[in-house]
Amino acid sequence: MxxxxxxxxxxxxxxxxxxxxxPGSEDQESDQEILSxxxxxxxxPQSAHDEEDCESKSSSDHHVKTPSVAKxxxxxxxxxxxxxxxxxxxxxxxxxxxxYVKVSMDGAPYLRKIDLKMYKCYPELLKALENMFKLTIGExxxxxxxxxxxxxxxxxxxxGDLMLVGDVPWEMFMSSCKRxxxxxxxxxxxxxxxx
Amino acid sequence: MNPTLKKPRESVxxxxxxxxxxxxxxxxxVLSLVQSHKDRNSASLVCKDWYNAERWTRTKLFIGNxxxxxxxxxxxxxxxxxxxxxxxxxxxxxxxxxxENWGADIQAWLDVFAKVYPFLEELRLKRMAVSDESxxxxxxxxxxxxxxSLLSCDGFSTxxxxxxxxxxxxxxxxxxxxxxxxxISGSWLSCFPDDFASLEVLxxxxxxxxxxxxxxxxxxxxxxxxxxxxxxxxVTLSQLQRLLVRAPQLxxxxxxxxxxxxxxxxxxxxxxxxxxxxxxHTISGLWEATYRYLPVLYAACASLxxxxxxxxxxxxxEFSKLLTHCPSLRRxxxxxxxxxxxxxxxxxxxxxxxxxxxxxxxxxEEDIVHGVTESGFVAVSAGCPxxxxxxxxxxxxxxxxxxxxxxxxxxxxHFRLCIMNPGQPDYMTNEPMDEAFGAVVKTCKKLQRLSVSxxxxxxxxxxxxxxxxxxETLSVAFAGRSDWGMQCxxxxxxxLRKLEIRDCPFGNAALLSGLEKYxxxxxxxxxxxxxTMNGCRLLAQERPxxxxxxxxxxxxxxxxxxxxxxxxxAGPRRDAPPFVVxx
Numbered sequence: 146m147x148x149x150x151x152x153x154x155x156x157x158x159x160x161x162x163x164x165x166x167x168p169g170s171e172d173q174e175s176d177q178e179i180l181s182x183x184x185x186x187x188x189x190p191q192s193a194h195d196e197e198d199c200e201s202k203s204s205s206d207h208h209v210k211t212p213s214v215a216k217x218x219x220x221x222x223x224x225x226x227x228x229x230x231x232x233x234x235x236x237x238x239x240x241x242x243x244x245y246v247k248v249s250m251d252g253a254p255y256l257r258k259i260d261l262k263m264y265k266c267y268p269e270l271l272k273a274l275e276n277m278f279k280l281t282i283g284e285x286x287x288x289x290x291x292x293x294x295x296x297x298x299x300x301x302x303x304x305g306d307l308m309l310v311g312d313v314p315w316e317m318f319m320s321s322c323k324r325x326x327x328x329x330x331x332x333x334x335x336x337x338x339x340x
Numbered sequence: 341m342n343p344t345l346k347k348p349r350e351s352v353x354x355x356x357x358x359x360x361x362x363x364x365x366x367x368x369x370v371l372s373l374v375q376s377h378k379d380r381n382s383a384s385l386v387c388k389d390w391y392n393a394e395r396w397t398r399t400k401l402f403i404g405n406x407x408x409x410x411x412x413x414x415x416x417x418x419x420x421x422x423x424x425x426x427x428x429x430x431x432x433x434x435x436x437x438x439x440e441n442w443g444a445d446i447q448a449w450l451d452v453f454a455k456v457y458p459f460l461e462e463l464r465l466k467r468m469a470v471s472d473e474s475x476x477x478x479x480x481x482x483x484x485x486x487x488x489s490l491l492s493c494d495g496f497s498t499x500x501x502x503x504x505x506x507x508x509x510x511x512x513x514x515x516x517x518x519x520x521x522x523x524i525s526g527s528w529l530s531c532f533p534d535d536f537a538s539l540e541v542l543x544x545x546x547x548x549x550x551x552x553x554x555x556x557x558x559x560x561x562x563x564x565x566x567x568x569x570x571x572x573x574x575v576t577l578s579q580l581q582r583l584l585v586r587a588p589q590l591x592x593x594x595x596x597x598x599x600x601x602x603x604x605x606x607x608x609x610x611x612x613x614x615x616x617x618x619x620x621h622t623i624s625g626l627w628e629a630t631y632r633y634l635p636v637l638y639a640a641c642a643s644l645x646x647x648x649x650x651x652x653x654x655x656x657x658e659f660s661k662l663l664t665h666c667p668s669l670r671r672x673x674x675x676x677x678x679x680x681x682x683x684x685x686x687x688x689x690x691x692x693x694x695x696x697x698x699x700x701x702x703x704x705e706e707d708i709v710h711g712v713t714e715s716g717f718v719a720v721s722a723g724c725p726x727x728x729x730x731x732x733x734x735x736x737x738x739x740x741x742x743x744x745x746x747x748x749x750x751x752x753x754h755f756r757l758c759i760m761n762p763g764q765p766d767y768m769t770n771e772p773m774d775e776a777f778g779a780v781v782k783t784c785k786k787l788q789r790l791s792v793s794x795x796x797x798x799x800x801x802x803x804x805x806x807x808x809x810x811x812e813t814l815s816v817a818f819a820g821r822s823d824w825g826m827q828c829x830x831x832x833x834x835x836l837r838k839l840e841i842r843d844c845p846f847g848n849a850a851l852l853s854g855l856e857k858y859x860x861x862x863x864x865x866x867x868x869x870x871x872t873m874n875g876c877r878l879l880a881q882e883r884p885x886x887x888x889x890x891x892x893x894x895x896x897x898x899x900x901x902x903x904x905x906x907x908x909x910a911g912p913r914r915d916a917p918p919f920v921v922x923x
Contacts, residue, residue, distance in 0.1 A: 221435030
């Protein structure tokens, strides 16, 4: 709607404007020009080269290479040395900083924090938790959770739900775990399939 | 000087002088005081005596295009060279337009130099291919070697640098900048012998591998004449402090990473270290500098003339504050993260500014509207009338703004404007940017270097040909309408030496219109234009003293995709790779 109104406003302008151009080329160009005026977008390279095709006094060898691909794909443009491009990136990328989550244990006076990126799989994580809190967690089974253990590891996911550690693949766990909670086995009965 | 010219009355003595031999020793003594190679080139053309005196006294060699002459020719003419500056690849190789293994290998030169100039002391290379073997050869062949500078070179690794460190006992300068090199390890720094103490310049800012900070501290302590130290981003602030207290005499400093990680006591120590550096004229580096730690610099900024913030993504607030402490600034390099507000601060705080370079932090982001605009540039021009050199990357510009800018600063010698979207018009009037560059060339009579951008018709080039009479270097991309544009430039710019063109509709007629011109130029580059192999062949035929080289893309049609033309007294290249066709 907006562009139609603007088009109508500009039509008067366009009608009286003195231009060089082959008849019939007007509409296509004016659309693109209006697009650039209204949206404050840069003129597409195509329109620049369309004008060239109409107005140039070129020889028969002339063939304008229209950059029809996105600007980022033009080799060597903008003319910034690759050294300069690479050097501005922050040195510590996201992959280098840790992924720390809080770990609470029922009954403990204060929480701890661990870096999930230090571990590649569940057994490693569970071993670390066992060491940190001086307890045993035991074996995970899909049917029965951490059956027989005094403690069960649970975590709060992105939705705020309390989940049992071990159900989902490790990567999925890594991306959804917001904090860990080590629950007493007796309380954990509700999470597993019965202890 | 015509010896037979008879002047009246007391001039008999004069004519005696002009006729009798001017003793060679005196002529050589006088000429040895002439430093500029351009002046020396002129002097050598006066007469045979002067040619000989000049060649015997020249100690510094400058070769702007390594293929314009051969090492053998150079060795025959100049017997006493101590310092060599060599440039190789065409400038557009910096932007990946030249394939790898194109040439410009230094080894052929080193082989000759080792025989003829065993006392060579300085080698400064730009865009040359340099291997580790060459660096080792260099280190072992020239026993008094002092200065190595590598800018934009490629083909070597830190192993090569190790050879230099280990073997060049008299080294005073090691300057490694922006090269395409293999950064294997920082152990090169530990290769300097324990008693080595002659270093005056050390720049390893562009190397990324970790060096031994202990080794660096000891080196800095030993080298009492150290005046330039530019470390890489692995050096932390606390490590920097320990270096600064050992080298308060520094004139140029490139810091490491400015990430905040100091206790308040360490912060105070760093601040004190900076305030003890009373001679600092240049500061660079400053990776990840933020408002929190920039103030440590303030005490050292009073006599600062060059501030290079082009690796620091700082914002206008902390930038403006920093600038208020730098009233003597003459050169400023900055990222466009400072925005127009930051540039307004430049206009307010830096009245002596002569050079400004604004680099894009995100050159390939299309849809984000940020960076600097025409207003920032106008603001700087209003407050800095002494501006001579500008490099400005932006996403929008207007003809009116540029006209205002050059009205404020008519002394531009280098005007490089890059509107990052190719072929973009004046964003307010939607007209081509012809009048902008017209204003530049009409107003700035001393203009030597110009880079144009934006939507440009042939009118821009008519203006350039008509008004830019001192222009030596012109860079053109995505511009022009027809051969006429290029013809105007070739015909009108009498001092033109370097012309580089990409993605423009200039074809054979334009190329051949410069037949009379190219031998007076260093080089011509044309890529993705409308020139054909036939046109190039014709040029090569008509001008046998030019090297006409074409790099073709994979298609088999007649287009000369990348053309490089340059004058040479050495004949066609003998080391051209298969993809370079010499016509």
